Amino acid sequence: MPEPTLPYAPGTPCWADVAAPDQQAALDFYRGVFGWSGQVGPAETGGYAVCELSGKPVAGVMAAVPMDDQPPPPTVWTTYLATDDIEATEAAVGDAGGTVMVPPMDVMSLGRMMIAADPTGAVFGVWQAVDFPGAGVVNEQGAVIWCELNTTDRQAASEFYSRVFGMETTAMEGVDDYYALTAGGRTVGGTQPLPEGLPPETPSHWLTYFATSDTDDTVSRISKAGGTVLQAPFDMIAGRMALVTDPQGAPFAVIAPAPMNPS
Structure with a gap:
């Protein structure tokens, strides 16, 4: 099973997740289609589910719920690009004409994330790994x-x-x-x-x-x-x-x- 070389180089897609109005239904769907295992996570992570393929993390499924006064996220897959300095990436996004939609935040001890959009409107995530580097399997059936x-x-x-x-x-x-x-x-x-x-x-x-x-x-x-x-x-x-x-x-x-x- 192809395993990525870690850590991911800056700019490399390192993770993908989907926001779903019905998280359990999404978990059931992707289990049936791709053979993923995964379950609703703990409350401290908002129930975020890290799905696995043959025991390795492959993608995330989260509930599409509002954050603070923001509307629920759209039902889409988000590509996360790796960085080794998320604050520097945040500044670079603004300097290059992009928009920071969710500023850098800690995800427990796993890493730091942010959501941004490029100048043409394409939304992407950014991930600075700490304990969680990202996908543990890629380029394989179901990954x-x-x-x-x-x-x-x-x-x-x-x-x-x-x-x-x-x-x-x-x-x-x-x-x-x-x-x-x-x-x-x-x-x-x-x-x-x-x-x-x-x-x-x-x-x-x-x-x-x-x-x-x-x-x-x-x-x-x-x-x-x-x-x-x-x-x-x-x-x-x-x-x-x-x-x-x-x-x-x-x-x-x-x-x-x-x-x-x-x-």
């Missing part, structure tokens, strides 16, 4: 395999993530208008303009991809469990993928990666 920034202004977004996290953006061969995001010398995700065919009100956003060995079968299970298929399975350069939502409306992608060409 996160790819994180993708879909944006209304790719150039502005690329400049922002470069200034804040030192990420580099390079065109990917064989794919029109698609770019790799690199951090610490490794490709950690991708970015592209908002795809055609999306509703006109669709904002810039980060999209979480989960790996599967059989996209069609996974999509069938998602549909039977009450999810919605936004884009039916199709073949593309990286494999066979589909765009779906869970029963509560959180969008995500599933992909069966294309076999690697022998070197």
Whole structure:
């Protein structure tokens, strides 16, 4: 089972979680689709559930409840980017034209987190690890395999993530208008303009991809469990993928990666 090299380099997607109006229903759904184990957490963490795959942390599921005088968070998956200095990242977000939505806060002894948006409106999390480094399994069936920034202004977004996290953006061969995001010398995700065919009100956003060995079968299970298929399975350069939502409306992608060409 692929395990990441820890600690995560700054700018690397290190965790993903979903906010759900019905937390238990979300836990049941993802258990059925991906085989995760997880249960509602203790009150001191707001019930936050750290789900596991084969005994290793894979993703989080939390209840979408208001914080202080704020409305409940939207039912979406959030990508968290690693940092080794969250206060410096907070300052850099503002200097680069982004918005800090939830300022840095301690999460017990696990680490420190914040929520921000880039200048194009894409919301992301930031995680500074202490006792909890992030996902303990990636690139495996049922785990996160790819994180993708879909944006209304790719150039502005690329400049922002470069200034804040030192990420580099390079065109990917064989794919029109698609770019790799690199951090610490490794490709950690991708970015592209908002795809055609999306509703006109669709904002810039980060999209979480989960790996599967059989996209069609996974999509069938998602549909039977009450999810919605936004884009039916199709073949593309990286494999066979589909765009779906869970029963509560959180969008995500599933992909069966294309076999690697022998070197």
